[in-house]
Amino acid sequence: MILRVMQLTILFTDQAIRIANVSPGERAGALLEFQGIVRGIEDGATIGGLLYEIYQPMAERMIRRIAEELSAEHPCHGFHIVHRHGLVPTGEAAIYVRIEASHRSEAIRMLELFMNRLKAEVPIWKSGTVPC
Amino acid sequence: MGQLRVLFFASARQAAGRPEATLPCEEGGISEAVFWERLIADFPTLASLRGSVRLARNCEYLATGEHFSPQDEAALIPPVSGG
Numbered sequence: 001m002i003l004r005v006m007q008l009t010i011l012f013t014d015q016a017i018r019i020a021n022v023s024p025g026e027r028a029g030a031l032l033e034f035q036g037i038v039r040g041i042e043d044g045a046t047i048g049g050l051l052y053e054i055y056q057p058m059a060e061r062m063i064r065r066i067a068e069e070l071s072a073e074h075p076c077h078g079f080h081i082v083h084r085h086g087l088v089p090t091g092e093a094a095i096y097v098r099i100e101a102s103h104r105s106e107a108i109r110m111l112e113l114f115m116n117r118l119k120a121e122v123p124i125w126k127s128g129t130v131p132c
Numbered sequence: 133m134g135q136l137r138v139l140f141f142a143s144a145r146q147a148a149g150r151p152e153a154t155l156p157c158e159e160g161g162i163s164e165a166v167f168w169e170r171l172i173a174d175f176p177t178l179a180s181l182r183g184s185v186r187l188a189r190n191c192e193y194l195a196t197g198e199h200f201s202p203q204d205e206a207a208l209i210p211p212v213s214g215g
Contacts, residue, residue: 055139058191123207125210
């Protein structure tokens, strides 16, 4: 029996997210990428950006656990996440997720469920807004 | 008597006015109720957050009935909003 382990990378950065041109593995039939973008309007007011705060050691632990739990039900080959902290200007990505899987259904379901759990459980906050 | 390290995040940090503090903690540990009692005695502005903030112990959400020990890292986790 061959046990295939999902490749998992978690990165927190205060810099703009740079998306590398990554080639999917030979088993991947689906490569799904998601970016969460800072909108220009928050609570009805125009903003210049959002401030993000992360409790990094706990966030990393929880993201790892959530991704591994979800992959048990929706098997994926690779799960890669970058989340920014500090100031994220309007129009830029605060979060980037890339998922590789044999089929699109696992990747799409994995992304949806992961984002729901991140938003409910992981210690990351929008801690303020920046004016234009 | 040891000292428990307490981290504040987001609205808790804004209410406390600082990113962290320490609380006295007996070697045998303190309960969640005692934790809040001592914290609010030092930071009365945190009293209003008690109903909305979760506590973490060593990077895990505090379980019901779980105690803090002096070597632990506690954290106040306001409602999260990542992504």
